[in-house]
Amino acid sequence: MAYCPKCGIKVEGDNRPCPLCNFHIPKVNEAKVAVERKFPKAANPYPAHLRRVLNRIFVFVTLLVFVAVSLMFYIDYELNQDFTWSRYSNISILAGWGILYFSFGYVQNYYKVIIGIGLISLVLLFGLDIFSGSLDWFVPLAFPIVVGTSAIGISYWSLIRALSVRGFNVIGFFFIAVVILSMWINFFINRYQHETDLLNWLIVTALQLLPVALIMIYVKFAMPERIKQKIARKFHL
Structure with missing residues (x-):
């Protein structure tokens, strides 16, 4: 609907003379297209x-x-x-x-990284041993240590993800994984040297895990929340 700019009456169309005063009504575009203001996309060029x-x-x-x-x-x-x-x-x-x-x-997948590095280590150690003319230490020593290290790494990451572990618990589980890995390596070294005592190895492993477990229990149930928050802010946990 248009209006005559001279006399002000409503007219049916535009670009035609006004029926009252015969004034030529200019064309008015009623269908105004809304202009959408678009902000530029924020992009960080540093990763690329x-x-x-x-x-x-x-x-x-x-x-x-x-x-x-x-x-x-x-x-x-x-x-x-x-x-x-x-x-x-x-x-x-x-x-x-x-x-x-x-x-x-x-390679972004953690499991693939662990498995890939483990396979590379196995190939390297196998080659170094086979070039000497035999597999004297690869089968009894290198193979179980590399496989065990890879299995512990995958188990640690799976446990962290499954339990949604955060903060201090991540550090605690990490130290437990390190202790288990150290004792795993120690077991096969002693076995390679024919000095294995399974019962003694289990006792030593338990004694090494006990302090870490006690510290985790203390942090979980006995440490004041104020100290927890202070340590978390200090180390960005």
Whole structure:
């Protein structure tokens, strides 16, 4: 509906003479499109920039690894007409490159990282032992230690996620995992040296876990809340 700007009466349309005063009514656009004001999206360019820098560094390191491995194989073969010392050096370099791949964040899943690093460690230790002509220490020592370490790491992370553990409990469970891992390694070292006493090992493990468990119980039930909050703010727990 339009109005005559001269006499003010309502008219049916626009861009036509007013029926009362014959004034030419200008065209008025009644369907105004609402203009939506859009704020710019807040984006942090730092993660993308850091990812590009890490990619370049990793590519550069990969090229260095390829050159180093090729050069050592070439020098070893030229000097000895066979691959001798270069096998040990190169498998260690390749294992380090594999661990670096996980360290650069190309794999985000914690379980895959633990399993991947565990497999790389097994391949490295197997290669170092088999190059010596036998598997004297890989099967009784290296294999159970690496597998046990990986299993404890996966169990620790699964427990933290399943129980939604936060704050002091994370530290407590971490120390428990470290004690169990230390005793696990100690058990297979003693077994490799034929000095294993299972009962004694269980008693020592329990005695090492007892202080950590007592500290966790004290923090949970006896420590004043004021001190808890102060420590939590201090260490960002």
